[in-house]
Amino acid sequence: MDIQNRVDEIHLKFNEDLKKTKLNGDFDNLFLKYFSKSSGITTLLLKELPKLSAEEKNKYGPVFNDLKATQKEAIEQAKILHEIEQVSNPLIDLTLPEKPAETGMLHPLTQVIREMNDFFRYYGFSVAEDREIETVEYNFRKLNLPEDHPATDLQDTLFVKQPDILLRTHTSSVESRILTNNKPPIRVVTPGKVYRNETANKSNSSFFHQYQGVVVDKGITMQNLKATIETFLKFLYNTDIKMRFRYKYYPEVSPGMGADIQCTFCSGSGCEVCRYRGWIEVLGSGMIHYNTLKMCGIDPEVYTGFAWGMGLDRLVMTKFGIPDIRRLYGGGMVYE
Ligand SMILES: [Zn+2]
Known part of the structure; x- marks a missing residue:
């Protein structure tokens, strides 16, 4: 052949x-x-x-x-x-009832909030949420923000009913309620939505999310604050993240401390994300002001405490690669 x-x-x-x-x-x-x-x-x-x-x-x-x-x-x-x-595709049994279809997932903000809550619960914190419609007293006065402070201006605050009822401008309002209604020791974190009188654009929205925390006890010092923030930032980013602390002014604390992390996009050499500074400010904190403790009915001669707060939306945007803050709240699907 x-x-x-x-x-x-x-x-x-x-x-x-x-x-x-x-x-x-x-x-x-x-x-x-x-x-x-x-x-x-x-x-x-x-x-x-x-x-x-x-x-x-x-x-x-x-x-x-x-x-x-x-x-x-x-x-x-x-x-x-x-x-x-x-x-x-092991042996298919056609007589079995069908599984319910799994659709949807948790919102990225909810995912991050829950992760943080778990972290702080582990260290003995409670998680507290409270009203979004607040009084001027709890939103400003008890936090050592005097009547003429610029933050109380109409430009920034959305009032529900002038002059006393507003949409909370920060979750520190929860902090002042907790300090007023509880006896130390206090260890609480407060995630929640806050409102500002701002026009929405790519990076600003008239409402956004904050995550704050407060600790009050005998003998609490800056060292406790710094250790808490360091541990928390390592958890949020990673264990070898570089961070630095700077003196900052916030009316409800004294002294105030801002925490920066080294830009994770350029490792500190400077890029658009960090606006060529090499560092990104992620959090504000400080020792609770003598006056704040006093106005909330806690004896500042006996107790000291610290508080910190951070915006969640930017963090979530960075983490999930979301380029526009409005996507977090818009109902429409976006395909890119
Ligand atoms: Zn950078």
Whole structure:
């Protein structure tokens, strides 16, 4: 028989055998049938190559090699596919009731808030939420923000009813309620939505989320504050994050301390995200002001405490790669 015909015949036979093997999964047997050293069909054909004339060798050498490679690859691939099917599709029982479809997931903000809550619960904090419609007293006065402070201005605050009822401008209002209504020791975190009189754009919204915390007890010092913030930031970012602390002014604390992390995008060399500073401010904190404690009915001669607060929206945007804050609150689907 002509050599080419034999090659074609072997190829056809192999394809038939491969089809059958795909059903029974016995790929090892198929391999042996064609490639066993002593009696494999393709092996025997290849063994004939040295016996051919020089001209035939040139012609059929590549053809034989091609046949061998094609068959081996076909067996290998079919075997892998077969294994995948076995794993993903074990015996299907069509009589079982169908599983309910799983749709939706937690909002990124909710995910982050829950992670943080778990972290602080582990360290003995309670999680407190409170009203979003607040009085001027709890939102400003008890936090050492005097009547003429710029933050109380109409420009920043959304009033529900002038002059006393407003949409809280920070979750520190929860802090002042907790300090007023509880006796130390106090360890509480307060996640929540806050409101400002701002026009929405890519990075600002008229409402956003804050995460604050407050600790009051005997003998609380800056050292406790710093250790808490350090542990927390390591948890939020990673354990080898570089951070620095700076003196800052906030009316409800004294002294105030801002915490920066080294920009994770440029490792401190400067980029658009950090506005070429190399550092990103992530959190404000400080020792609770003497007057704040006093106005909330806690004796500042006996107790001291610290508080911190941070915006959550930017953090969530960075973490999930969300370029526009309005996406966090918009109902529409966005495909990019
Ligand atoms: Zn940077």
